[in-house]
Amino acid sequence: MAKNSSKSKLLPIYIINGPNLNLLGTREPEIYGRATLGEIEKLCAERGRSHGLSTIFLQSNKEGELVEFLQEARTGASAVILNAAAYTHTSVAILDALQTLKQPVIEVHLSNPARREDFRHLSYVAKAATGIIAGLGVNSYLLAIDAVAAILAGAPSKKK
């Protein structure tokens, strides 16, 4: 089947994952599910392809490295999907990096932080996110890709 030519020119979606997400599969599966990060990466690539979009899937346990991924995204990405994990709730450095982006940013979480401990209720990422998808396990990532596809296709969105 012929590729959609306008979409195939788009830069990839950066899907950026923060600390401890490399342990998915064995890390608190009752909260985060049993899918490994590698399995989530594959599903994201497939979902991206179904929209004619490519994905670059990244993970780091280091705050500064996450900031560097976001700086790369300024010129390398058409959109960013970010699960900053615990740094969601603490990192002004990640918020500052997000605020330099002109692209859509979707904050994702496997769990629903609003239902969990009070310290998870504050999200610095949310202050710079176009939208937030949380609590749906792996589907949070897949729905974020659907959202990015809709935004890039020109669906009305409030910001970015």
Ligand code: DQA
């Ligand atoms: C998380 C939620 C965060 O509060 C937590 O620190 C994580 C994972 C999630 O995907 O549900 O590491 O971002």
